[in-house]
Amino acid sequence: MSNRFYFGGSDSGSDVDDNDASLPFPKPLERSTFLAPDFDAAAFLSSLSNRFQTLEDLQTELRELSQILNKELVDLVNDNYQDFLLLGSTLYGGEEKIEDIRLGLLGFERDVKAVRDKVDARRNEVAELLRQKKALRQETSVGQALLEIAERLDLLEEKLEISTPSTKQPATKVKDQPRDDGGELWDDEWVEETTTNDIDEELDSVEVDGVPPRLKRRTEEFLILKHLASKHSPQHPFLLAQEGRMRTIQEILLSDLEMTIKQETEIKNKQNLLQIRGAIAE
DSSP, rough: OOHHHHSSOOOOOOHHHHGGGGSSSOOOOGGGGOOOOOOOOHHHHHHTTTSOOOHHHHHHHHHHHHHHHHHHHHHHHHTHHHHHHHHHHHHHHHHHHHHHHHHHHHHHHHHHHHHHHHHHHHHHHHHHHHHHHHHHHHHHHHHHHHHHHHHHHHHHHHHHTOOOOOOOOOOOOTTTOOOOTTTBBOHHHHHHHHHHHHHHHHHHHHHHTTHHHEEEEEEEEHHHHHHHTSSSSSTOOOHHHHHHHHHHHHHHHHHHHHHHHHOHHHHHHHHHHHHHHHHHHO
16 A cells, blocks of 8 residues: 655656655554544544545555454454353353343332332322311311301390290309398309390490490391301201291391381481391391
């Protein structure tokens, strides 16, 4: 292979021989260049622009390098032929090891599936318990709200002096309790009721917008009671059971309002009373 280039305008052979030593000769291609992980053929050819070598010479050099590598590979196989044969014999029986590994993986897969099934079952169990807890919390909230309605209903009936079946035991007479003029003992319930009535009578002395204070408080308490009941389904068994009591209170309040409206002379106060009656009658 000729890797030499000759430049100049002289046709003299002696001049060519004299200048031959001073001409640039391309260096042999290094094998390490082709072993780079990021080797790129286009980039490699672009780097040979200053090599002073024709494309034909470059092809010849690459072809010779390929032949040398092929020969070295053949020599390597021939020199280590026995080792290659031994390598094949050492691989004999690998199927059994592969089968053992496969069986081990299958067992591990079954164990993982069993653990996953347990986790899924526990997750579903926890989700169900959380759902039940939420339902119980809602039922507790509803129960507390209904209990408040019952307490307000009892209190309003007591203030309106509506007779309801009572389970209270007769009050026990105590030595230090107050006595009336006849010498009989007064129980705590009578004292508390009398005190409450006295306070109501004192507050009834001043009317607001033509509405007696006691009637105003009773109507407000009834409207609050209706508002609390409206937060629940009207078909709730507890509310259905209280319809009669609610209707009785409503009728009493409407009757008191009608009487107050008839007695009222001022138009503004009468309009206010009519609005209250409309809210009670809804």
